[in-house]
Amino acid sequence: MTQLPDFLTIDPSTRTVSLDARNPAFYGDPNRTYAALHAACPTFYWREQKQWFFCGYDHVNALLRDRRFGRQILHIASREELGLPEPAAHTANFDLAERHSLLEIEPPEHTRLRTLVNRAFVSRHVEKMSGEIADLANRLIDGFERDGRTELLSTFADIIPVTMIARMIGIPEEMGPQLLRWSHDYVGMYMFKRSRADEDAADRSAKEFADYVKTVIAERRANPRDDLLSHMIHTEHKGQFLSEEELISTTIVLLNAGHEATVHQIGNSVRVILESGLDPQAMFADAAATERTVEETLRICAPVHIFQRWALEDVEVDGVPFRRGDKVSLILAAANLDPGKFPEPLIFKPERNEAANLSFGAGIHFCIGAPLARLELNIVLPLLFKRLPGLRMAGTPVVKDVYHFHGLERLDLAW
Template identity: 55%
Template sequence: MKIDPTRRRLSQEPTDPAFVQDPYRFYRDMREAGPALFWEEYGHWCFFDHRNVAALFRDRRFGREITHLVGREALGWPEIEPHVAPFYEVDAHSMLEREPPVHTRLRTLVNRAFVSRQVERLRPRIAALASELVDGFEGQGEVDLLAAFATPIPVTLIAELLGVPVAMAPQLLEWSHRMVAMYQFGRTRADEDAAVRATLDFVAFLKGYVTERRDRPEGDLISHLISVEAEGERLSEDELITSCILLLNAGHEATVNAIGNAVKALLEEGIDAGRAFASPEATENTVEELLRFDPPLHMFTRYALEDLEYEGIPFRTGDRVGLMLGAANRDPAVYPDPDRLWPERPKVAHTSFGGGIHFCIGAPLARLELQVALPTLFARLPQLRIVETPRYSDTYHFHGLSKLDLRW
């Protein structure tokens, strides 16, 4: 890693194995040289401290979308290449990539369907699913927890919420992995082609279910999204399908990583699980501390929506800025002894779910999955131990393990 504090420049390959396996020790130096550095490999400014990351999430001069204000030509951007156009045609309907007023309409409609289902009522189902999964491997004495526990929980729940066969879970996962690869650093043409194929197949699959639910609505999320209405507005079919894809991709990828990272942290740090999950309040605190300590997403980007100056940095309309969640969550100005996993830590909001108008819509479900699955796992298998040092996948800025081999 090279930092030029005078020019406020940073050079660090996101694929460097040392960085991928422990970005936090790099973040310390970045934050001390900051609060912002121009990350040359990404080609934009990044903020590493909690104060600015939290503020920029809520600063309406920055947003997730820019071409609604300025055309690609004026920004100096090339046109979208034909071979990836199908992916971006679907992505364009995602509330995650839109700004008001479109974002406001989409979020209001999806929120009514998603939140109205009362996420809390899923608690018994999550508990039963977690126990069923442990039943399946308890007698083996060892397991890759990612494959046998962390992955099935979110993908099964999302499939059941959407009302699609749980037997489709492996296919849903494959589509999700291929699509999410479009957001990774250093993607290849092979990644792009695979993402487009996955996008087209996923859309075709969902269109069949949307048609079926229009004729025979049921109690699933697709039926709710078809029927939901606010101030005379409904979701178009393209918006509905993209919303379903977003809920799966975002909800599954992040939660798998969050569960895996959490179990790894609890075991490596020697945390007493009985104490950490002793009560609902203790469990809630522990989950929030785990999300702070090793979050599943480490960078979220915004565009400057106007010419402005922020922290002495001149931004032009369309300039991108990176908000470094993993670094902000270890800021000693906010979290004393930040590299310590402390379940009893006094509550201070972390940045793992983002903030502002794009705060993660699935945060209540993700929290509930962790609050139920983790205590269930440690209650059933109190002698859990790590077999060998877990390795993180080379998929920065997504931050999750490639496997987690455990014994008991």
């Protein structure tokens, strides 16, 4: 039997797990823990989180699509009925910005918002941005190529996704650094290590973010342009336009989701490719090889690990009974390592052609920005390795002290 690390205990008989998510040995390399969970009990109760979690590919895939579970619960039950506390006063601005978030609502509101936004993100529209993405990536590489070394996140990975999503929505590119600061504070609300200071920072940034978006909305109402924000303002769905609050929430979630995870994925992908010792030229030999390589990096080092659901009715899954109002967590990154779907799941194999990874989710909340993220990865990763032959790591990659996102603090490279 494999010896478990000291931050993890598993009782398969009760499917109970004790796991310290703050331990650097866990968040630095969560895949090893996921492998242990698959071997012992892929459905488990995480004692510290007081919640049931699912790791198995088939369960996670099914639950993402199961309409007996949803992203919200208060549309069908009151806080009093469910025994939920009242919202905290110090996160009122954050809660307001989230109220109409595509990630947090259910049909029919979700259907209306997603229908208005979806057209801009379908592959045929996104692919028109290929030239712009390549031009930006080449320009950034031009800026550090002669140095022989760079810190990839600050000079490359941070810049491309935020620039492209800002252009798409209609936010001035020079706002990029400020958008990154707001976004980093905002997503702090989703981390397991969240403190009162994190909550205060998220609330402050949510207010500043929303106030800024209001000014851009007012400008686009007066002077529409050929951008997504103008489209959302001036397009109706079944006779209805988006309200001001819906516009603000949708713009914020698109800006956050449109770059935060992709920044992590660029860094994670470069790291896993370099650590594999495999030949990058073979991985990016043609479009088909590139696509397989990108999907394998998404499988083995996904940037977002957990998606949560509320039970909308009493239901049993894998022998676990849930009552209406119970919360469950689906570990997307662990589902990608299910040995029943992916033989030798901890090994990076760019030639894999097995099950689809679940890094973008599934069902009605499947990531709306997936076509853009995939396009960016399929363009910028080959460019990096082509433009910088001999690319290698110039130091130990520093993993961010956060869970459940997984990304690097810095990635020092040389060539």
